Amino acid sequence: MPDETRKLLTIVTEAVLEPDICQTLEDLGASGYTISNARGKGSRGVRDAGWSSSGNIRVEVVCSNNLAQRIAEHMRRHYYDDYAMIIFENDVQVLRPEKFP
Amino acid sequence: MPDETRKLLTIVTEAVLEPDICQTLEDLGASGYTISNARGKGSRGVRDAGWSSSGNIRVEVVCSNNLAQRIAEHMRRHYYDDYAMIIFENDVQVLRPEKFP
Amino acid sequence: MPDETRKLLTIVTEAVLEPDICQTLEDLGASGYTISNARGKGSRGVRDAGWSSSGNIRVEVVCSNNLAQRIAEHMRRHYYDDYAMIIFENDVQVLRPEKFP
């Protein structure tokens, strides 16, 4: 595995935002994303998928550092105040770096 | 995204522990946690959610280095010997660091 | 938590590969793995678990750097061309490092 580094950006937020966030990621130019269902607790209380869209999703994007900053900034501006959401990122080494511009 | 670093602590363990672990995390002072369902294999054999609580959960906590050590230590002492469990952690950069004391 | 470092290798791929990948990981000597269901989008289009095995899985393996390279290489050779798949890895600190040879 070549030591080529990308950012792994992880967003945990409300399930109801899934369509919007997918659209946003495409618009900003991410080459892909991975989503799984989650539940949790944070400053906005307990969120559990027991009932329809009251659960969380966990979105992961592998991308360049630059794109990661832009995505994070977009999320912060559009969703951070009104929705349950956390964002964090870390470096990962990727196979086939050309897949993640 | 300001380069403010926190720990991301990940625990993979038996689903039956979920209520206990949530309580523990709150007691130790974590500002939140994220949980998703998982299956897997380890030293205690295959664990699959095919049936009621025989599956695993995957718990993530973003917190200070200090708190991460205390949580890990607590888990090690109370659960590590008797339950299927692994724990690992890595550095992450977070948005709104004040959310994760 | 002792500062003992391992690799966390993450594979996102088609759900239909789950049995094969579990077998491979065991054959290559991984001490365990964790799997959860996911959906997503990449170069091979949208993949959603709406219907039987059309979804993704997210496989995590904690292991030595050496083993991580071998797993990644095996995946690259056997699956990367024909299946939807991404692979990335990062360093993690583990509790009980002897569990992850």
Next chain:
Amino acid sequence: MDPVIWFFALGLVAGLAKSDLRMPPAIYDLLTMMLLLAIGLKGGVELAKAPFGGLALQGLAVLSIGFLIPLLIYPVARGLGRFGRADSASLAAHYGSVSVATFAVGVAFLADRNISYDSQMPLFLVLLEVPAIVVGILLARRASTNVRWGKLLHEIFFGKSIVLLVGGLAIGWLAGPEGVMSLKPLFFDLFKGVLALFLLEMGLIAASQAKTLRRNGLFLALFGVLVPVPLAAIGATVGWMIGLSVGGTTLLAVLAGSASYIAAPAAIRIAVPEANPSLSLTASLGVTFPFNIFFGIPIYYAIASMLHGSGA
């Protein structure tokens, strides 16, 4: 009392006692789907049997309820409740829209008493679902041009509850009484049982709202209990005026007095994100829903009977 209502009570008790009883989300979805399709199919078959006139006019009258209610609720929430604009608009949207589960319990209530109702009621259920949400969003947004109406209306109109209701209506109408015979065992015979399981889950969900209630408390509780009856009275009056039967008048009262907890929360969460979603949900699901199924429906039936001069 109809035994299905005890299932709600069971769920409520289990939830409040922190039982580990849970209904998997997939099962909740299945039950919802079956209820919506069953209501639609039944309505469609009735429409096929007895064609009706004057539907357009009746429909307009019903629609007007959907526009009126949120305009009545909003000032109450702002003035008496001292809620902000967003939260008041959200409450207005929830109470102007309707609850399918309450409607289903109303249908079961009438069936138990062998009271028939007008075949167009499921259609009116559909008509009442949308307008209040639009009015609620307008109340919150006013001048702001930030709402993507196209996308939003598409999401509401093609939301699963409307698709399944309208789809069921269409299939029932196309297939007619003969055609749906083979679907009867699943959709009609199991209706009460499915409703029972659904209400069990509703009880569990309502219990999970109790915490919010304890905190934000008194006003929401009063609001949730006091608002439905006057709203239902409006519905009953309109129903009586447009010539519905006692059963139909009761159901229109039920619709007017019920509050949405599926379509409205989803739409408002997207269009009015600054509204606190748990306020409206707690009032609608934690207070008004139980009030309606335990006390409201019999009251609304009494009102309808009185209007029709048949005593209660």
Next chain:
Amino acid sequence: MDPVIWFFALGLVAGLAKSDLRMPPAIYDLLTMMLLLAIGLKGGVELAKAPFGGLALQGLAVLSIGFLIPLLIYPVARGLGRFGRADSASLAAHYGSVSVATFAVGVAFLADRNISYDSQMPLFLVLLEVPAIVVGILLARRASTNVRWGKLLHEIFFGKSIVLLVGGLAIGWLAGPEGVMSLKPLFFDLFKGVLALFLLEMGLIAASQAKTLRRNGLFLALFGVLVPVPLAAIGATVGWMIGLSVGGTTLLAVLAGSASYIAAPAAIRIAVPEANPSLSLTASLGVTFPFNIFFGIPIYYAIASMLHGSGA
């Protein structure tokens, strides 16, 4: 043989042959829920029809079985099985508690033969679920004051199986035979079919225990096959002494001879974590459950018939 049992065999074969057949957990939950509610509702209706006396005394007798069995099992597991204290206590808890699925197959067995049973049996099912778990934990913990009994008892008493059984009983009793008519299609008519699907999944699960069996093998297999009959004989004797009918006596034998695989594993995993959970589960689910549904129930019926002097 009752066809529902073949569904268990089908699941077992599919599991052993490593078929990719799986029952989604959500469906397993739905089926469990329907079985528990159906058993409860049926019992409640019967209770409403025929009020009974002497329930308190009968209940005490039944409770005593729950306290007795684990005390009999523990020394066998420690002495003959050479298991440690924790594992022995865990086995004791599992075999002292009861299996709802086995009870359901017993009910189906009696229904096939038109044998009625006493209306209080579902109540006894509830009574037998808890005591053995408490005794098992005491056996494992002794002096240790480390068990949080309050939390634990709450979890057992408000565990979903007891909530649904007791809830079903209460609703059935409140609604009476008339009231539950509308729930009959879902809960009673589908009972056997739901049981069949449930047993299919049980077969798949039992097959997944086969590996453990191959490893820890002989003793567990012998234990799982030899223990149920004497335990059931105790149950049958008590049932006969407290005046149950042949059907009731059979079902009390079934309860005594069955081993828990829902309530006990969950509680023991938390309270006695050092016990190996797969030992008890394999014995209970991989051996005793199939033994009971294939061979045990007919034997227990024969015992009950003999005690009642009616021949088998």
Next chain:
Amino acid sequence: MDPVIWFFALGLVAGLAKSDLRMPPAIYDLLTMMLLLAIGLKGGVELAKAPFGGLALQGLAVLSIGFLIPLLIYPVARGLGRFGRADSASLAAHYGSVSVATFAVGVAFLADRNISYDSQMPLFLVLLEVPAIVVGILLARRASTNVRWGKLLHEIFFGKSIVLLVGGLAIGWLAGPEGVMSLKPLFFDLFKGVLALFLLEMGLIAASQAKTLRRNGLFLALFGVLVPVPLAAIGATVGWMIGLSVGGTTLLAVLAGSASYIAAPAAIRIAVPEANPSLSLTASLGVTFPFNIFFGIPIYYAIASMLHGSGA
């Protein structure tokens, strides 16, 4: 038209209109399971009622269809469709194998018209599922010895659809008409309703294939519409020659004219990974399946009637 088919249309419309209507995967699995078991059980009961001779010979004739069809499809896909070897072989496997959902709609079609069919039809469904997949893999792999046949055949033979069909057949046969009476409410009475819900989801899935269709377009659409009828004609002819009734002949035509979307995609994805899975799936599920349930089945019935000289 049979109302269940409107459910497919409803799903299709909802999917194309981008409604948020979704069927949870767990429910899809439950519905599939119920359909497969119901078809198997029904066949098994019929087999138990009326033992038949010459099954071996009939079976061979049916098997030969499974080997023949992929050999006919492959050159068409390569020559006319200009697809590569892997994609052509994949199409051959999909169209040679069969669709249980189409069979179920065929069964419902016959039931509506009170036309009986030969009891061995579910057995033939099983026989036709596998051979074409094997031929398809051979066509793609040829000399290559890279296929792990043992593993692959195991996966196909113990795949859930064959396990449930054969298991249902065996249980129905063992239990006989009397024995399955208690399973009737779930498996037989609800059949049409379950099929309706299943087709709703099939419509949603078919809609999700529309994008691929728009891209790869014309050939797939033509292929999916034009191929079924000749294939079905082969099936009808064989059915007529081996002495099936009009109903049985119709169903064998349905099987021959239908394309797999469960067993084949899974097996081909593993054994011929370089084939583009969405090509075959789009043709099979997005074009041929709707074509068959709307137009194909009546046509195949007409062909069968003609062959039997009974006019359509």
